[in-house]
Amino acid sequence: MDSGLLISFLAVDLLLVCVPGADWAYVITAALCGGPVPRAVAGLVCGYALYTALATAGLAVLVAGSPRLLTVLTVAGAGYLLWLGWGVLRRPATPQAGAAAPPRSGAFLRGAAISGLNPKGLLLYLSVLPQFLTLRGGHLPVPAQTAALGLLHMACCAAVYLTVGLLARTLLTARPAAARAVTRTSGAAMLGIGAFLLAERLATL
Structure with a gap:
């Protein structure tokens, strides 16, 4: 795989990841909750x-080509974000000395749900990532290139998210x-x- 393509993808991807969104909001909220x-x-x-995994297996294209399935994913992801954001607004997190940290498994599962139900993640893999694949004459098969970029x-x-979470906890504790x-803004x-x-x-x- 061409190193120039890797560097270009890295630059574009970092730019996208550094734009605040639902992932940022969740990390900041988790940090301020003591999680x-x-x-x-x-x-x-x-x-x-x-x-x-979906993009590497070629299944992501099938999902994107099914309006009904994409609608279900979008509604599920949007509904989850609305529920989570409303909960954060109702009970904004503030650092409290001696407060018990949330369960570790809950933090992991909630994070997986936020990114896994976000249709924008699927669109990123379908619209951005394919532009950096070498379809002909590449040293690696397309699935291997897809997995590497993923x-x-x-x-x-x-x-980026570790940095955001640690900075939020350090600066706002x-x-x-x-x-x-900040928590209300995240919500x-x-x-x-x-x-x-x-x-x-x-x-x-």
Whole structure:
């Protein structure tokens, strides 16, 4: 696989990952709740591992080509984000000394659900990733190239989201008011993204 394509994909992917969205909102919320940030990030990455497997197997194209199935995924993902965002707005997290941390398994599963139910992840794998594949004359088969780019995307997500979570915990732990404002902003972002995904998909029906 051409190293130039890898570097180009890395630059584009980092730009996309660094744009705040539902993943950022969840990591920040988990950090301020005192939850295990690495476990939450691992859950998010696991959700993208599913998309990597689908793209590598060629099944993602079938999903994208099925309007009904894509609608179900979109509605499920949007509904989950709306429910999660509303819960965050109702009970904004603030750092509390001596507070019990949320269960580790819950942080992982919630993260996997957020990224795994996000239809935008599937569209990223279908619209962005294929542009960096060498279909003819490549040193690696297309499935192997797809898997390599998918793994690179997962690594970028892990690095960026870990940094975001650790910075949020470090900078906001001693500032309850700021932490509450950031958490509410994260909840509002989840609501906004969920509503946008829902409206966007229903408009195509």
